[in-house]
Amino acid sequence: MAVLEILTYPDPRLKQVSEPVTRFDEALRAFIADLEETRRAGPGAVGIAAPQVGHFQRIVIVDVSGARRPVPNHGHLVLVNPEITAWEGYAVGREGCLSVPDYTGNVIRAERIHLEARDPRGEVLAFDMEGFEARAVQHEMDHLDGLLFLDRLVSRRNDLFRRKKYR
Amino acid sequence: MAEDWYMVNLVGVDRPGIVAHVSAALFQAGCNLGEAAMMRLGGNFSIMLMVQGSGGKAGLVRLLEPVAESLGLRLHVDRIEGHLHRHLEPDVRVTVFGADRAGIVARVTGVLAEVGFNILDLQSDVGGTEAEPIYVMTLEGQAPEGIEAVRSALAAVGGDAGIEVEVTPIETLVG
Known part of the structure; x- marks a missing residue:
């Protein structure tokens, strides 16, 4: 196990598109363990994507179960070759990134998604998810296509924030 | 140097x-x-x-x-004395709107100061018409005593006729 070096913008490698995983072997699982250790070593990251450590395969980790305010979630997720097959609704939310230190900005994401992926052994996974967890998955999956939240920024001012009723 | x-x-x-x-x-x-x-x-x-x-x-x-x-x-x-790379991350957003009246900002920010709220960003606009102006203010900041303290502190202000106060958490996703 090792904490890997995180690439930070403007490193051009962050724009690289990652390749699908084809071999679900011990090497894959060892890398995933390192990726998770790297996520945990960072400042409160709810997710990480393989290309953030210079490993250009379609692998992301998302875990919003420890969010400051509890949100609906599926626990700790390792998603290999993830695909979003359905989107619904949208919301503005604030995002930061391990690869973009000392900056946060507002980004529009789908509010509900249907997600299909493989687990580290190649078994099929499928989830319906919403809100913060869906946002985290979309943020991480962008890395697989060479996109950062900077590519999706909307104005900090005068944004339409969805009025939410709590209780 | x-x-x-x-x-x-x-x-x-x-x-x-x-x-x-x-x-x-x-x-x-x-x-x-x-x-x-x-x-x-x-x-x-x-x-x-x-x-x-x-x-x-x-x-x-x-x-x-x-x-x-x-x-x-x-x-x-x-x-x-400022420097770059000193950002603070807001955790609460307060939106206030209603008929434009003297004292809205003083009341809202006074109440926020009492619960230790640190305003990091504030913008306000006057819209509507000259005859019936409306006031809209959005501010973001850090609430050291938590969002519920902000909500209950502002409840009295929001109770006044004609002023709407909305308090929402800002949950910054880091990934």
């Missing part, structure tokens, strides 16, 4: 091209720009601009005074 930072304020009647003129003059003089906020308030151009340069406050004023004058702007320069 690290050069000093200055806060440059320019205020005047708005017109296109002001930012381009000012930033070109600064660039040609070898100054760096840091963070900046420009707004049009009541038809006025207004900018706060972090500028780094070696000529001292007097040098910066000498450089910018003719530019400001040519654009019909008033200039104010202060040396600041």
Whole structure:
């Protein structure tokens, strides 16, 4: 196990598109363990994507179960070759990134998604998810296509924030 | 050698091209720009601009005074202790709107100060018509006593007829 070096913008490698995983072997699982250790070593990251450590395969980790305010979630997720097959609704939310230190900005994401992926052994996974967890998955999956939240920024001012009723 | 930072304020009647003129003059003089906020308030151009340069406050004023004058702007320069990379992350957003009345800002921010709320960003607008103006304010900041403390502190203000107060958490996703 090792904490890997995180690439930070403007490193051009962050724009690289990652390749699908084809071999679900011990090497894959060892890398995933390192990726998770790297996520945990960072400042409160709810997710990480393989290309953030210079490993250009379609692998992301998302875990919003420890969010400051509890949100609906599926626990700790390792998603290999993830695909979003359905989107619904949208919301503005604030995002930061391990690869973009000392900056946060507002980004529009789908509010509900249907997600299909493989687990580290190649078994099929499928989830319906919403809100913060869906946002985290979309943020991480962008890395697989060479996109950062900077590519999706909307104005900090005068944004339409969805009025939410709590209780 | 690290050069000093200055806060440059320019205020005047708005017109296109002001930012381009000012930033070109600064660039040609070898100054760096840091963070900046420009707004049009009541038809006025207004900018706060972090500028780094070696000529001292007097040098910066000498450089910018003719530019400001040519654009019909008033200039104010202060040396600041600020630095880049000092962002604080807001965790609560407060939106206030209603019929424009004297004292809304004082009441809302007074209540927020009592619960230790640190305002990091505030913007407000007056819309509606001259006969019936409406006031809209959004502010973001840190609530050290938590969002519920902010909610209950503002409940009384929101209870006043004609003022809507919305308190929402800002959950910054880091991934």
